[in-house]
Amino acid sequence: MIDMLHQDWFVDAEGRCQPRPASRPWDLLQDHYYLHQFLSDILSILAHAPNEFDQWDYLPQIRRKVRQLILNSYWLKTQRAEPDPKSGVAVITLYDEIGYPLTVQNVITAPGLVTSIHNHGTWGVVALLEGQERHTFWQHPPGSDRITPIDQRTLNAGEIISFMPEAIHQVETLGLTPTVTFQLYGDTQPKARFQFDPETFTAKPF
Template identity: 40%
Template sequence: MSDQDWLVTNKSECQMFATSDTTDYGQNPYRLHRFLTYLEDIIWQEEDDYLRLQKICPLVRRLLNSSEWILTNFLPPDPDMGWSVQVLYDEPDFPLTVQTVVWSPQSISQIHNHATWGIVALIDGQEKNKFWQRSPTPNYPDRIVQTGEHTITAGDILCLMPDAIHQIEAIADEPTISFNVYGVTDYAKRFQFDIAEQTAMIF
Protein backbone atom coordinates (compact mmCIF):
# COMPACT_ATOMS: atom_id res chain seq x y z
CA MET A 1 0.00 0.00 0.00
CA SER A 2 1.40 3.39 -1.00
CA ASP A 3 -0.94 5.58 1.10
CA GLN A 4 -0.47 8.62 -1.12
CA ASP A 5 -2.86 11.57 -1.43
CA TRP A 6 -3.54 13.07 -4.87
CA LEU A 7 -5.51 16.07 -6.11
CA VAL A 8 -7.14 16.48 -9.52
CA THR A 9 -7.55 20.22 -10.14
CA ASN A 10 -10.35 22.00 -11.99
CA LYS A 11 -8.07 21.83 -15.05
CA SER A 12 -7.86 18.04 -14.61
CA GLU A 13 -4.20 18.11 -13.64
CA CYS A 14 -3.25 15.35 -11.20
CA GLN A 15 -0.71 16.30 -8.55
CA MET A 16 0.47 15.17 -5.14
CA PHE A 17 -1.68 16.67 -2.38
CA ALA A 18 -0.24 17.90 0.91
CA THR A 19 -2.78 17.40 3.70
CA SER A 20 -2.61 17.59 7.47
CA ASP A 21 -4.91 16.56 10.29
CA THR A 22 -4.81 18.64 13.47
CA THR A 23 -8.13 17.42 14.92
CA ASP A 24 -8.10 16.24 18.51
CA TYR A 25 -10.12 13.01 18.44
CA GLY A 26 -9.65 12.12 22.08
CA GLN A 27 -9.86 8.48 23.05
CA ASN A 28 -13.25 7.73 21.52
CA PRO A 29 -13.54 5.13 18.74
CA TYR A 30 -13.50 6.76 15.31
CA ARG A 31 -16.65 5.44 13.65
CA LEU A 32 -18.74 6.55 10.68
CA HIS A 33 -21.01 8.78 12.79
CA ARG A 34 -17.99 10.60 14.23
CA PHE A 35 -16.50 11.00 10.75
CA LEU A 36 -19.80 12.49 9.53
CA THR A 37 -19.89 14.96 12.43
CA TYR A 38 -16.39 16.28 11.70
CA LEU A 39 -17.21 16.32 8.00
CA GLU A 40 -20.34 18.39 8.55
CA ASP A 41 -18.35 20.95 10.52
CA ILE A 42 -15.85 21.31 7.67
CA ILE A 43 -18.58 21.62 5.03
CA TRP A 44 -20.31 24.47 6.85
CA GLN A 45 -17.15 26.25 8.00
CA GLU A 46 -15.07 26.03 4.80
CA GLU A 47 -16.51 27.30 1.50
CA ASP A 48 -13.39 26.80 -0.63
CA ASP A 49 -13.45 23.32 -2.19
CA TYR A 50 -9.65 23.02 -2.29
CA LEU A 51 -9.39 23.71 1.43
CA ARG A 52 -12.35 21.43 2.12
CA LEU A 53 -10.59 18.55 0.39
CA GLN A 54 -7.36 19.32 2.21
CA LYS A 55 -9.18 18.95 5.54
CA ILE A 56 -11.48 16.05 4.61
CA CYS A 57 -8.85 13.78 3.04
CA PRO A 58 -7.11 12.97 6.36
CA LEU A 59 -10.48 12.20 7.95
CA VAL A 60 -11.18 9.66 5.22
CA ARG A 61 -7.80 8.02 5.75
CA ARG A 62 -8.35 7.86 9.51
CA LEU A 63 -11.79 6.29 9.01
CA LEU A 64 -10.45 3.60 6.68
CA ASN A 65 -7.63 2.85 9.12
CA SER A 66 -10.12 2.53 11.99
CA SER A 67 -13.19 0.83 10.54
CA GLU A 68 -13.19 -2.78 9.39
CA TRP A 69 -16.92 -2.41 8.74
CA ILE A 70 -16.27 0.20 6.03
CA LEU A 71 -13.66 -2.02 4.39
CA THR A 72 -16.08 -4.93 4.07
CA ASN A 73 -19.38 -3.15 3.34
CA PHE A 74 -19.75 -3.39 -0.42
CA LEU A 75 -21.77 -5.22 -3.07
CA PRO A 76 -20.34 -7.54 -5.72
CA PRO A 77 -20.24 -5.86 -9.15
CA ASP A 78 -23.29 -6.29 -11.35
CA PRO A 79 -22.34 -8.85 -14.06
CA ASP A 80 -24.01 -6.79 -16.80
CA MET A 81 -22.91 -3.28 -15.81
CA GLY A 82 -19.53 -4.28 -14.43
CA TRP A 83 -19.87 -2.19 -11.26
CA SER A 84 -21.95 -1.73 -8.11
CA VAL A 85 -22.64 1.02 -5.58
CA GLN A 86 -23.38 0.48 -1.88
CA VAL A 87 -24.72 3.69 -0.34
CA LEU A 88 -23.54 4.07 3.25
CA TYR A 89 -25.00 7.51 3.88
CA ASP A 90 -27.27 9.74 1.79
CA GLU A 91 -29.63 11.91 3.81
CA PRO A 92 -32.17 14.19 2.03
CA ASP A 93 -31.33 17.89 2.18
CA PHE A 94 -27.81 17.22 3.49
CA PRO A 95 -24.82 18.00 1.23
CA LEU A 96 -23.08 14.65 1.42
CA THR A 97 -23.06 11.19 -0.14
CA VAL A 98 -20.93 8.32 1.20
CA GLN A 99 -20.66 5.03 -0.68
CA THR A 100 -18.49 2.09 -1.62
CA VAL A 101 -18.03 1.31 -5.31
CA VAL A 102 -16.82 -1.97 -6.82
CA TRP A 103 -15.60 -2.46 -10.40
CA SER A 104 -15.13 -5.79 -12.15
CA PRO A 105 -11.65 -6.36 -13.58
CA GLN A 106 -11.10 -4.53 -16.89
CA SER A 107 -14.28 -2.46 -16.49
CA ILE A 108 -14.09 1.04 -17.98
CA SER A 109 -16.34 3.95 -17.06
CA GLN A 110 -17.69 6.70 -19.27
CA ILE A 111 -15.67 9.89 -19.39
CA HIS A 112 -17.45 12.07 -16.83
CA ASN A 113 -17.29 14.85 -14.27
CA HIS A 114 -19.03 14.99 -10.88
CA ALA A 115 -19.99 18.68 -10.69
CA THR A 116 -18.99 18.66 -7.02
CA TRP A 117 -15.93 17.95 -4.90
CA GLY A 118 -15.23 14.27 -4.36
CA ILE A 119 -12.86 11.82 -2.71
CA VAL A 120 -12.06 8.32 -3.94
CA ALA A 121 -10.12 6.19 -1.45
CA LEU A 122 -8.96 2.89 -2.91
CA ILE A 123 -9.53 -0.06 -0.60
CA ASP A 124 -8.41 -2.84 -2.95
CA GLY A 125 -7.34 -3.33 -6.56
CA GLN A 126 -5.90 -0.84 -9.02
CA GLU A 127 -7.67 2.00 -10.78
CA LYS A 128 -6.25 3.82 -13.80
CA ASN A 129 -7.65 7.33 -14.13
CA LYS A 130 -7.41 9.22 -17.40
CA PHE A 131 -7.97 12.95 -17.06
CA TRP A 132 -9.59 15.32 -19.52
CA GLN A 133 -10.09 19.06 -19.81
CA ARG A 134 -12.67 21.07 -21.71
CA SER A 135 -11.20 22.61 -24.87
CA PRO A 136 -14.14 24.07 -26.80
CA THR A 137 -14.08 25.23 -30.40
CA PRO A 138 -16.80 27.12 -32.32
CA ASN A 139 -17.88 23.88 -34.01
CA TYR A 140 -17.45 21.64 -30.95
CA PRO A 141 -18.35 23.51 -27.74
CA ASP A 142 -18.12 20.26 -25.72
CA ARG A 143 -14.72 19.19 -27.05
CA ILE A 144 -12.32 17.76 -24.45
CA VAL A 145 -8.63 16.87 -24.59
CA GLN A 146 -6.70 14.43 -22.42
CA THR A 147 -4.43 16.03 -19.82
CA GLY A 148 -2.79 12.90 -18.43
CA GLU A 149 -3.38 9.69 -16.52
CA HIS A 150 -2.51 8.23 -13.14
CA THR A 151 -2.97 4.82 -11.51
CA ILE A 152 -3.95 4.61 -7.86
CA THR A 153 -3.52 1.48 -5.75
CA ALA A 154 -4.85 0.30 -2.39
CA GLY A 155 -4.21 2.97 0.24
CA ASP A 156 -4.18 5.89 -2.20
CA ILE A 157 -6.73 8.70 -2.01
CA LEU A 158 -7.75 10.72 -5.08
CA CYS A 159 -9.38 14.10 -4.39
CA LEU A 160 -11.41 15.66 -7.21
CA MET A 161 -12.26 19.31 -7.70
CA PRO A 162 -15.76 19.99 -9.14
CA ASP A 163 -14.64 20.62 -12.75
CA ALA A 164 -12.28 17.63 -12.93
CA ILE A 165 -13.11 15.20 -15.76
CA HIS A 166 -11.93 11.61 -15.63
CA GLN A 167 -12.41 8.06 -16.85
CA ILE A 168 -11.87 5.01 -14.67
CA GLU A 169 -10.41 1.66 -15.73
CA ALA A 170 -10.13 -1.22 -13.26
CA ILE A 171 -6.82 -2.83 -14.21
CA ALA A 172 -6.32 -5.37 -11.41
CA ASP A 173 -7.13 -9.08 -11.76
CA GLU A 174 -9.49 -8.85 -8.78
CA PRO A 175 -12.39 -6.41 -8.25
CA THR A 176 -11.39 -2.82 -7.53
CA ILE A 177 -13.07 -1.43 -4.40
CA SER A 178 -13.21 2.20 -3.32
CA PHE A 179 -14.74 4.32 -0.56
CA ASN A 180 -16.20 7.50 -2.07
CA VAL A 181 -17.42 10.77 -0.57
CA TYR A 182 -19.15 13.50 -2.61
CA GLY A 183 -20.63 16.91 -1.92
CA VAL A 184 -23.80 18.30 -3.46
CA THR A 185 -23.93 17.52 -7.17
CA ASP A 186 -25.15 20.19 -9.57
CA TYR A 187 -26.89 17.75 -11.91
CA ALA A 188 -27.37 20.41 -14.58
CA LYS A 189 -23.57 20.49 -14.88
CA ARG A 190 -22.80 16.77 -14.54
CA PHE A 191 -21.96 15.26 -17.91
CA GLN A 192 -20.64 12.20 -19.65
CA PHE A 193 -18.50 12.99 -22.65
CA ASP A 194 -18.21 11.31 -26.04
CA ILE A 195 -14.65 11.81 -27.24
CA ALA A 196 -15.38 10.58 -30.77
CA GLU A 197 -18.40 12.83 -31.32
CA GLN A 198 -17.01 15.65 -29.13
CA THR A 199 -20.37 15.91 -27.35
CA ALA A 200 -21.60 15.98 -23.74
CA MET A 201 -24.87 14.83 -22.28
CA ILE A 202 -26.38 15.05 -18.80
CA PHE A 203 -25.15 12.11 -16.74
Protein backbone atom coordinates (compact mmCIF):
# COMPACT_ATOMS: atom_id res chain seq x y z
CA MET A 1 0.00 0.00 0.00
CA ILE A 2 3.01 2.26 0.37
CA ASP A 3 3.15 2.70 -3.41
CA MET A 4 -0.32 4.28 -3.56
CA LEU A 5 -0.75 7.99 -4.08
CA HIS A 6 -0.45 10.07 -0.96
CA GLN A 7 -1.93 13.48 -1.65
CA ASP A 8 -4.14 15.38 0.77
CA TRP A 9 -6.82 17.91 -0.21
CA PHE A 10 -8.82 20.51 1.68
CA VAL A 11 -12.13 21.99 0.49
CA ASP A 12 -13.04 25.32 2.09
CA ALA A 13 -16.48 26.81 2.70
CA GLU A 14 -16.44 28.43 -0.77
CA GLY A 15 -15.79 25.11 -2.50
CA ARG A 16 -12.15 25.76 -3.35
CA CYS A 17 -10.20 22.49 -3.36
CA GLN A 18 -6.57 23.03 -2.35
CA PRO A 19 -3.66 20.58 -2.09
CA ARG A 20 -2.28 20.07 1.40
CA PRO A 21 1.00 18.43 2.43
CA ALA A 22 0.51 14.75 3.24
CA SER A 23 2.48 12.88 5.88
CA ARG A 24 5.19 10.67 4.44
CA PRO A 25 4.04 7.02 4.59
CA TRP A 26 7.33 5.80 6.07
CA ASP A 27 6.79 8.15 9.02
CA LEU A 28 3.46 6.51 9.76
CA LEU A 29 4.16 2.81 9.28
CA GLN A 30 3.71 0.68 12.38
CA ASP A 31 2.79 -2.89 13.30
CA HIS A 32 -0.85 -2.31 14.21
CA TYR A 33 -3.15 0.63 14.26
CA TYR A 34 -6.49 -0.64 15.45
CA LEU A 35 -9.73 1.20 14.77
CA HIS A 36 -10.31 1.71 18.50
CA GLN A 37 -6.88 3.39 18.80
CA PHE A 38 -7.68 5.60 15.82
CA LEU A 39 -11.04 6.65 17.26
CA SER A 40 -9.47 7.46 20.64
CA ASP A 41 -6.81 9.53 18.88
CA ILE A 42 -9.46 11.47 16.94
CA LEU A 43 -11.44 12.23 20.11
CA SER A 44 -8.21 13.38 21.83
CA ILE A 45 -7.48 15.74 18.94
CA LEU A 46 -11.04 17.12 18.99
CA ALA A 47 -10.86 17.68 22.77
CA HIS A 48 -8.53 20.60 21.99
CA ALA A 49 -11.23 22.41 20.01
CA PRO A 50 -12.98 25.09 22.09
CA ASN A 51 -16.35 24.15 20.54
CA GLU A 52 -17.89 22.03 17.78
CA PHE A 53 -17.72 24.86 15.25
CA ASP A 54 -13.93 25.05 15.50
CA GLN A 55 -13.29 21.31 15.12
CA TRP A 56 -12.54 21.70 11.39
CA ASP A 57 -9.42 23.67 12.43
CA TYR A 58 -7.93 20.30 13.42
CA LEU A 59 -8.36 18.74 9.96
CA PRO A 60 -4.57 18.54 9.34
CA GLN A 61 -4.09 16.40 12.45
CA ILE A 62 -7.19 14.33 11.63
CA ARG A 63 -6.00 13.73 8.05
CA ARG A 64 -2.67 12.50 9.40
CA LYS A 65 -4.47 9.97 11.62
CA VAL A 66 -6.66 8.84 8.72
CA ARG A 67 -3.53 8.28 6.63
CA GLN A 68 -1.99 6.34 9.51
CA LEU A 69 -5.12 4.16 9.61
CA ILE A 70 -5.33 3.43 5.89
CA LEU A 71 -1.62 2.58 5.81
CA ASN A 72 -1.62 0.24 8.77
CA SER A 73 -5.06 -1.39 8.87
CA TYR A 74 -5.49 -4.34 6.57
CA TRP A 75 -8.82 -5.00 8.31
CA LEU A 76 -10.20 -1.67 7.08
CA LYS A 77 -9.84 -2.79 3.46
CA THR A 78 -11.73 -6.03 4.20
CA GLN A 79 -14.79 -4.07 5.37
CA ARG A 80 -16.66 -4.03 2.09
CA ALA A 81 -19.88 -5.15 0.45
CA GLU A 82 -21.44 -5.26 -2.98
CA PRO A 83 -23.26 -2.01 -3.77
CA ASP A 84 -27.03 -2.34 -3.58
CA PRO A 85 -28.24 -2.99 -7.17
CA LYS A 86 -30.95 -0.33 -6.85
CA SER A 87 -29.15 2.52 -5.06
CA GLY A 88 -25.63 1.66 -6.24
CA VAL A 89 -24.35 2.17 -2.68
CA ALA A 90 -23.33 0.03 0.30
CA VAL A 91 -22.59 1.67 3.65
CA ILE A 92 -20.77 -0.27 6.38
CA THR A 93 -20.91 1.43 9.77
CA LEU A 94 -17.58 0.69 11.44
CA TYR A 95 -18.52 1.98 14.88
CA ASP A 96 -21.54 3.62 16.52
CA GLU A 97 -23.36 4.02 19.80
CA ILE A 98 -26.01 6.43 21.09
CA GLY A 99 -24.60 9.94 21.35
CA TYR A 100 -21.31 9.03 19.70
CA PRO A 101 -19.95 12.24 18.14
CA LEU A 102 -18.37 10.69 15.03
CA THR A 103 -19.67 8.93 11.93
CA VAL A 104 -17.22 6.22 10.84
CA GLN A 105 -17.99 4.15 7.78
CA ASN A 106 -16.79 2.45 4.64
CA VAL A 107 -18.86 3.38 1.61
CA ILE A 108 -18.82 1.33 -1.59
CA THR A 109 -20.30 2.87 -4.74
CA ALA A 110 -21.02 1.36 -8.15
CA PRO A 111 -19.42 2.74 -11.33
CA GLY A 112 -21.50 5.51 -12.88
CA LEU A 113 -23.19 6.50 -9.62
CA VAL A 114 -23.69 10.27 -9.25
CA THR A 115 -24.67 11.57 -5.79
CA SER A 116 -26.93 14.49 -5.04
CA ILE A 117 -25.32 17.92 -4.63
CA HIS A 118 -24.93 18.21 -0.85
CA ASN A 119 -22.97 19.44 2.12
CA HIS A 120 -22.52 17.49 5.34
CA GLY A 121 -23.18 20.15 7.99
CA THR A 122 -19.99 19.09 9.74
CA TRP A 123 -16.32 18.55 8.92
CA GLY A 124 -15.45 15.41 6.98
CA VAL A 125 -12.47 13.36 5.83
CA VAL A 126 -12.76 10.82 3.01
CA ALA A 127 -9.94 8.43 2.03
CA LEU A 128 -10.05 6.52 -1.25
CA LEU A 129 -9.11 2.90 -0.59
CA GLU A 130 -9.92 1.60 -4.08
CA GLY A 131 -11.14 3.00 -7.37
CA GLN A 132 -11.57 6.51 -8.67
CA GLU A 133 -14.13 9.26 -8.18
CA ARG A 134 -14.72 12.79 -9.41
CA HIS A 135 -15.79 15.53 -7.01
CA THR A 136 -17.50 18.66 -8.29
CA PHE A 137 -17.49 21.55 -5.81
CA TRP A 138 -20.08 24.30 -5.59
CA GLN A 139 -20.21 27.76 -4.12
CA HIS A 140 -23.15 28.95 -2.01
CA PRO A 141 -22.98 32.75 -1.56
CA PRO A 142 -24.26 33.84 1.89
CA GLY A 143 -27.85 34.98 1.85
CA SER A 144 -28.56 33.26 -1.46
CA ASP A 145 -30.23 29.91 -2.02
CA ARG A 146 -28.51 29.53 -5.41
CA ILE A 147 -25.25 27.67 -5.98
CA THR A 148 -22.69 27.69 -8.78
CA PRO A 149 -20.04 25.10 -9.71
CA ILE A 150 -16.53 26.31 -8.90
CA ASP A 151 -14.04 23.46 -9.00
CA GLN A 152 -13.55 19.77 -9.87
CA ARG A 153 -11.06 17.11 -8.79
CA THR A 154 -10.57 13.46 -9.71
CA LEU A 155 -9.29 11.35 -6.82
CA ASN A 156 -7.50 8.00 -6.90
CA ALA A 157 -6.75 5.34 -4.30
CA GLY A 158 -4.55 6.71 -1.51
CA GLU A 159 -5.77 10.29 -1.78
CA ILE A 160 -7.49 11.92 1.20
CA ILE A 161 -9.93 14.79 0.87
CA SER A 162 -11.23 16.88 3.77
CA PHE A 163 -14.13 19.30 3.96
CA MET A 164 -15.23 22.28 5.96
CA PRO A 165 -18.83 21.91 7.21
CA GLU A 166 -20.19 24.30 4.54
CA ALA A 167 -18.35 22.70 1.58
CA ILE A 168 -20.75 21.50 -1.12
CA HIS A 169 -19.92 18.64 -3.43
CA GLN A 170 -21.28 16.04 -5.80
CA VAL A 171 -19.44 12.77 -6.37
CA GLU A 172 -19.35 10.57 -9.47
CA THR A 173 -17.88 7.07 -9.34
CA LEU A 174 -15.52 6.62 -12.30
CA GLY A 175 -13.96 3.51 -13.82
CA LEU A 176 -15.32 -0.01 -14.23
CA THR A 177 -15.11 -1.28 -10.65
CA PRO A 178 -16.74 -0.07 -7.41
CA THR A 179 -15.03 2.64 -5.40
CA VAL A 180 -14.30 1.94 -1.74
CA THR A 181 -13.93 4.92 0.58
CA PHE A 182 -13.32 5.30 4.29
CA GLN A 183 -15.38 8.22 5.60
CA LEU A 184 -15.17 10.09 8.89
CA TYR A 185 -17.50 12.94 9.91
CA GLY A 186 -18.11 15.04 13.00
CA ASP A 187 -21.50 15.66 14.57
CA THR A 188 -23.91 17.09 12.00
CA GLN A 189 -25.20 20.43 13.25
CA PRO A 190 -28.99 20.82 13.22
CA LYS A 191 -30.33 22.67 10.16
CA ALA A 192 -26.82 22.77 8.62
CA ARG A 193 -27.09 19.91 6.16
CA PHE A 194 -28.52 20.64 2.73
CA GLN A 195 -29.18 18.89 -0.52
CA PHE A 196 -29.48 21.04 -3.62
CA ASP A 197 -31.96 20.68 -6.43
CA PRO A 198 -29.99 20.01 -9.64
CA GLU A 199 -32.58 21.79 -11.81
CA THR A 200 -33.05 24.99 -9.85
CA PHE A 201 -29.87 24.77 -7.71
CA THR A 202 -31.91 25.70 -4.66
CA ALA A 203 -31.27 24.33 -1.16
CA LYS A 204 -33.49 22.08 0.92
CA PRO A 205 -32.75 20.49 4.30
CA PHE A 206 -31.25 17.00 4.00
